[in-house]
Amino acid sequence: MSLRIANQVRRGPAVTLSVDGQAVEAFAGESLAAALWAAGRRALRQSPRAGTPRGVFCMMGACQECLVRVDGQRALACQVAVYADMRVETGAAT
Amino acid sequence: MIRDPEILILGAGPAGVGAALALADHGVRALVVDSGFAAGGQVYRPMPDTFAPNGTPGLGPDQEEGARQRRLLADSGVATAFGRLVWSIGTDLRVDALGPDGPEFWRPKGLVVAAGATERVVPFPGWTLPGVMGLAAATILLKSQCMLPGRRVVVAGCGPLLFAVANAVVKGGGQVVALADLAGPGTWLRAMPALLGRPGDLLQGGAWMARLAAKGVPLMFRHTVREARALGAGLKVSLGAVDANGRPMRPARDRTLEADSLVVGHGLIPSTEALRLLGAEMYFDAEAGGWVPRLDDDQRASRAGLYAAGDGTGVRGAVGAFLAGRIAGLTAALDLGRIDAGQHARAAGPLRRRLAQARRFGRAMSRLMAPPSGLYDALDAHTVVCRCEDVTRAEVNQALESGAADVNQLKSWTRCGMGPCQGRMCGDTVAQIVALRTGSRAAAGAWTARVPLRPLNVEALAGDFDYDDIPLPTAAPL
């Protein structure tokens, strides 16, 4: 079962992102954090001091846990909308 | 977009929109600046514009109110600047932001701060694991992304969001493995009289509880999360009973459940960084969610040209925020000489009466959302308090024992609050722990607000430049 709730909404066109070199399907305009979440990519980075895995936590740009690289630039996954061929790198941010 | 707004509104949530509409009514040149890409704030966050609701009503009245406010804002003609991180505000009210086209700034005559709130999550072992997220985060996933926070979810914490999220999960086809509420049924009953002011919400809350019970969702009152552990791709979540003050009880009867994810939250905290940066006078009000600015009846803060409204001035909910925003806008128009005192009074009077009613309701909600103090006593030594820097309760205690007397000294010594979230996630918890020693939150203090108000990409801020473009000051003496 998908985490995307099907009956409430018609989503935009399907797009493919590259996440750490792997193809991930998502929908145009979707939050990158949501797209990663739906794809089961829960651990997005490690905390720099203890090295423990971290993922989406606040969804509103405050906690900074979902920091990834988007097309080479540091960005919060929860503050970015996906588009076709977006290149995402996790784990590399810190 | 306009370059020379008379009034700049920081935040496009209900308070910011309210202020913008009032200013537009009186011909004031206003600009609304927000980091998001549409008005509505967190409470009315819209779906992406590539999404089309299936005509199914029942996405809730919030969605409709959000759409209405976005329409009103668009019709008002007030200028907006979305996708901007405001990172500095000077005492001369120069506002600096970083947007898609690089750095920019404005010099308005007045500033309405409508910064909203962030979620409070009181730490517990395992709260940093992927798969653990805030109730507000789950709400955003559910409402703006139509996505479940998990197939099998534990929902825990306190306040009305618990039932809203659990209900939305069930409605979306997910399973709520358990709902653990710090409050007991008695707490909810005591809140009833104030909640009766908003019978719609009360009925909705009651319907949620009934539906969850009917679906067989275990409603565990007076329970909290003891611990979360990773289990394969999911989690193992231990829940246990607490007393009325949130202190652990009957640990032998703790239950451990398997789930995809744990959604947990303990109320909201006003976002006051911008106001503190400007040196606005603040005071601590636990019931309002934390430190809040001292405002007059017309939403003026303690320095000329500075106004504030909404949850960022004390958590009272979206309805009150919109009304307070309108009053702030009217007051700014008054102070600019666009309306006279009589006009202001006539327009603000009815708003103020509705605001008083909304605040009674908001106060009751806030009380339901406030975590009991025993939760902090129960924080064990190994629990991470500061997520960014992995600072544990034991390290905080150590610093306190060696003489750290307030939150800022503690920050210096432990790096607690020095990470990229800039203390937003740990600030309230740390202050609560310091207060156990200093006796009060007022004595424990609040982080000194610093620029940048959010982390900034160096590349984006520095832009394209040559060495000659660096405005080097004169050399230091030899």
Next chain:
Amino acid sequence: MSVNDKARIPGGETFDAAVVGAGVMGATTALFLARGGMRCALIDAGGVCREASGVNAGTLTLHMTRAALIPYAMRGWDMWKNAPDWLGGDPGVCTTDGLSLAFTAQEAALLEERVEARRAQGAPIEIVTASRAREIEPGLTDDARLVAHCPMDGYVTANLTGHTYRRALVEAGVRLYENAPVTGIEAGDGGFRLAMAGVAPRARRLVLAGGVWLEDMLAWLGLRIPIKALVNQLIVTERVQPVMRSVLGIASGLLSLKQFANGTVLVGGGWQGKGDRARHTTEIVPDNLIGNLRLARYVVPALAETRIVRAWLGFEAETSDALPLVGPLRGIAEAYAIGCVHSGYTSGPYFGRLLAQRILGQEPEMPLFDADRLLATP
């Protein structure tokens, strides 16, 4: 208040010496006075090392030190390097290489002149080739026109300084009065009486170590010495992978760039913010923040990929001739001042030790910097 109140005020005790101002210089003075056998009080309006000593860049460098202060700075650098021996702990001291850079013809000329002047005072600084510079600092840009190298460089983790000092002071028996603003000083027969809320300690000797607030403190004693307040800006990034290993500056002194062991990169160099020492408020000037950041990003290109998370400002005190004020205050027996040391972090502890030597009746190893030259004519 009159002397007769003394009996009724709790804690109105008498010390051999009272030091007002608990930054690095005041705290070191107090530490060595206590170790020299004096009953010593250290008093601060805030906490130990919470102003300039707790918030500045903590750079230990000769590249930015005024030529005349090089011999002091070299001894100060040694003290920091051996902090556990005399401070009983390590406030995150790292000694490493330091490079000073020039990017224009004008800066190259400035660098040559400054290297020469500092070398004349004994600093082990030399001009190195571009390839040697890149060897020392792989993170460095290719664009440097001239580079000077000094093996005596490094930094202290300034936010840990107060913690380390505080422990040493308590152990040495120094009586700490924190969050205790002194509002005035009465000089009387054979001593001083300090006006503070609730207590009024007396001391036979007085050391004023109030940084930019020295001007006001000297005025309590009827002395007028103008002291300028610089408002220095600091910027720090989040923790990132190693992007550099040395301390980098430029010829004019307007950059101080380093990466701490924890991965954060600190950008400073004395770019100015706004500040009001009387009201104790400071404020960033956004254009200066962007300027300083551009310079840092130019020098270490990899910084482009980082994020800054915090900027703040610290007050730095400067006399009219930009040289220190360390020594006895003429005309007032047993009153001393210490402060206004340019690049003060490097030589701060050494000046504290020198002044303590003088107060303890020993001959200081190196000359002090007399206040007389600075006294404004009434």
